[in-house]
Amino acid sequence: MDRPCIDDYAPIGDGRSLALVSRRGSIDWLCWPRIDSPSLFGRLLDPDAGHWSIRPVGALLPRWRYLPGTNLLSTRWEGEGARIEVIDWMPVTSEAEKRRQLWPENALLRRVRCERGPALLEIEFAPRPGWGAALVRSNDWGAIRRLETRAGMLALSSDRPMPDGERWLLRLDSGESCTFLLTRSAEAPAVLPPPAPFADATFDASARWWREWASLLRYDGPWRDQVVRSALAVKLLTFAPSGAIVAAGTTSLPERIGGDLNWDYRFCWVRDAALTTRALLSLGYEPEAEAFASWMLHTTRLTRPEMKVLYDVYGRSPADEKVLPRRGYRDSRPVRINNAAAAQLQLDAYGEVIDAVAQLVRRGRRLDGETARMLADFGRFVCRNWERPDSGIWEPRGAPRHHTHSKVLCWVALERLLEMHDRGALRLRDVERFRANRDWLARLIHTRGWNPRLQSFVQTLDGDVVDASALLFGWYGFTTTHDERMRATARRILERLSPAPGLLYRYEQSRAAGEGAFILCSYWYAKHLARGGGALDEAEAWFAAATAHASDLGLLAEEIDPASGMQLGNFPQAFSHIGLIGAALAIEERRHAERRRHASARAARHALSPASAPPQEGAKP
């Protein structure tokens, strides 16, 4: 059977782990207990790596949606005189509520309701822990199916009898329902609530929790639905016990079908810091932004003043990259776990982290002595190392090069540190050294990072390759979006990197490599236009064209295949959704600015018109 497309999946989660449910009613991805644990259901990457499907027998067509403002997924199947609804969710509630009653360590609920019957359902429960390789000891006990795994005991319970075997049929008549509860317990005695009452209690509590969280979002523009869905997707990628945000919920979904660009993204890239923190702060999610910044500062302590490129959710360096003997998504191999990019030097990460902290300082956060010293140490590291070549934002696995974007982020690091010094948030002993390095970097970027023949900032110093990361130079404040060089760069990027409206490759090598267009870059361009690089309607049109490539649930992976429109890469991808949020906010800001300008102009015209002009001396009333 052909595997579903990447955007035929929808994530559900609980702030610690994430599952992907297919449009066909199958959970093909679930990693427990944590988002970066080995998979329990891994059919996404191999047909034999486990799944749990609930689907009606017959030619019923599925339609799905998230319950508004939540991460509870509803799939409604209709046809042949029957209509059933399956709702999938991981129960969530407040910490206070969890202290009041026993909650399973991990839980996933699937509730089936037959709205019009009779309907025959086919259920397949085939867990394959440890990427499909681990041995499972079955230990059924009464109505509960128990499986002992290395990650703990899995228990599947239902309010309907479950015959032996991995596959069985269930008949439901009109108005009947059935609930399945899957739990994982590392500790004994396990918490095993009765499925139906637990589902009843947690359905309302979970929906309420997500809606309350979504209602905090500060954005009322025309793309509110998309922004809310993006925020909810980013929230699913947030690991609540530490505040870390992982780059995506999966590993090895390919950037090229059948190719080898398959990476494990279930780690936290410190470079995502500035964009993520700014987006969360702008949306009104201060606790998430603060928690992420705190995680970052806490995490980087072990390696200071050096910073690793990525860490796991508890701030540890990932183990060595490994290849799993699995078939891969649509035969895209290798299937990798862990990520070798951790060992690279990526100088831009320093600018991102320091910029993220500077955003919090601008909002009044006080830095303690140790954090201030650590930031200053990062600055000194930048002063000592910015002349080195690095792997840059796109972390290719070749020789390090002098990436212009990295040099700009080194400039950002020093600029923000000097800003925080001037605000009194920290004390730098060597201000002059920081200033001198910052100014030297600015001159270097403007001379060797600018290609006069192309009339564009370029990927590497003295290079002639256009790179979409240059679209951020205005956003970081290195230059302005109105600046003629930035406008010219944006024109060149559009000319060389855009295969279709709303789509941009990340750099010129992408086409030859068979990669898709990079979703994040599309939103950078929309943001560039909104921030003064173009007209408001241009920004809106570009944003709309980019967002049209999202799944019908509003979800984004990393890339889009310009030929087929299919999503590529790990899913859902935090950076793509952060890009969407950032662009929507920039457009809204521009719209408000234009409204204010028009209102002022109208007021000025009104003031100058004869009818409203104050009566002049001697004039008749």
Place this chain on the structure above:
Amino acid sequence: MNVAAWLVWGFAATVVLTTLLQGSQAANLTRINLPYLLGTMVTPDRDRARVVGIALHLVIGWIFSFVYVASFHLLDLATWWWGALVGLVHGTFVVTAALPALPGLHPRMAGETRGPTVARSLEPPGFLGLHYGPRTPISLLFSHLVYGAILGAFYPL
């Protein structure tokens, strides 16, 4: 029991223990900062937490040294190696039982099952304190071992 010797060497051993733990954090061997962890039970102010935590750690270390001294008297044995052995047991208890249980006691620490509510809180230490770095258990065991060895070597029976 020699109260003066208990007070003096209990204090001295705790000072060395605290210094070793602070030193291993400063040397980037582990992220754990026990005084900070204790201090944040009282105050969220990071700078103040460190000061309060050092005071708390000294008091707790003093109290724990009483158990060591009691074991010396019970077995009529006070040598550096016996003290180190008691320290090893103590350290093992800290990394395997006390640290993983801390989220239940610490008002500002997230539990492993926290979520999706996020707060700017302290990470849970995890089993053996490994969430704070892979060398955390070694650092904790070694410093407790030295703590016990000092008590065993200098406490006069």
